[in-house]
Amino acid sequence: MGRAERLDKFTALLEAEFQISGDLPFAEYRDRPVEFIQNELGYSLTVEQRQICESLRDDRETNVQASHGCGKCLAKNDTIILSSGVEAPAQSLVGQWFETVTLIDGIVSPVKAFADWNMREPVYEVVTETGKRIVRNAQHPLFVAIKWSRDGAHPIVDVKEWQGVARLQQWLSSPPEYKPSKFMPDDWCVETERKHAVLCAMPIEVPVFGDVAMQEHEIKLLAYLIGDGGLSGASPVFSQQENKQLQEVREAAAKMGCILIQKNRYDYVIARPKGGSTYA
Numbered sequence: 001m002g003r004a005e006r007l008d009k010f011t012a013l014l015e016a017e018f019q020i021s022g023d024l025p026f027a028e029y030r031d032r033p034v035e036f037i038q039n040e041l042g043y044s045l046t047v048e049q050r051q052i053c054e055s056l057r058d059d060r061e062t063n064v065q066a067s068h069g070c071g072k073c074l075a076k077n078d079t080i081i082l083s084s085g086v087e088a089p090a091q092s093l094v095g096q097w098f099e100t101v102t103l104i105d106g107i108v109s110p111v112k113a114f115a116d117w118n119m120r121e122p123v124y125e126v127v128t129e130t131g132k133r134i135v136r137n138a139q140h141p142l143f144v145a146i147k148w149s150r151d152g153a154h155p156i157v158d159v160k161e162w163q164g165v166a167r168l169q170q171w172l173s174s175p176p177e178y179k180p181s182k183f184m185p186d187d188w189c190v191e192t193e194r195k196h197a198v199l200c201a202m203p204i205e206v207p208v209f210g211d212v213a214m215q216e217h218e219i220k221l222l223a224y225l226i227g228d229g230g231l232s233g234a235s236p237v238f239s240q241q242e243n244k245q246l247q248e249v250r251e252a253a254a255k256m257g258c259i260l261i262q263k264n265r266y267d268y269v270i271a272r273p274k275g276g277s278t279y280a
């Protein structure tokens with residue numbers, strides 16, 4: 001892509017993002033990116049932001065380390081929850097703007113985000129005792145704590161703070177020094193050997209919803225598939241003996257333009273007949 005093409009692409013991005021005119025005097029600001037942002041876009045810059053702009057002008061490569069609050073590294077097969085509630089593989093979003101959710105002043109709020117390839121680096125799989133798993137790089141922050149106990153009794157939680165994933169691995173074998181609280185009971189013996197566990201905070205739920213209410217037959221079919229369904233093949237499979245529940249699934253599927261095709265004694269494929277209308 002030549003310089004003129006890059007300039008045209010940049011102009012189009014500016015018009016879309018900042019709703020400004022394409023008649024801006026770009027040539028006048030060719031070597032003055034700081035002034036362009038301040039004068040034409042109306043933004044004031046910090047010292048660090050000025051340095052970044054000048055590096056973009058002067059250097060072939062500009063490497064800016066992001067803070068913990070503005071970006072996160074994910075493994076390519078990890079999923080990202082979009083503001084619509086859809087879980088999308090991270091690699092499918094590369095090169096795109098999309099809307100996800102984050103906490104703003106303690107409130108779950110939709111925000112714009114952009115995904116791009118970062119680098120090849122070692123990653124860690126964090127697994128909780130309940131089976132929850134995430135894969136993150138060594139610097140990814142998690143809100144963690146240490147739970148101390150004496151023979152499994154009187155657990156005390158301390159060191160509540162943000163720590164990188166690599167630090168969690170260290171804590172599993174070598175926890176930080178135990179510091180008793182001034183509010184500790186007098187009979188708590190500090191010298192007694194203590195057991196420890198690493199705790200990691202995680203959301204119980206992410207309140208993201210669509211804007212269309214589900215109908216009763218859709219809810220029934222979804223609930224039955226969660227309980228006794230299979231989605232590993234080309235079509236959903238529902239497993240049930242001949243009873244009231246199976247009849248309810250037939251009725252719910254019929255309202256969505258589908259039929260149940262029996263595979264064996266208990267398994268039924270949910271499929272749409274050839275030439276059938278598309279459910280909406």
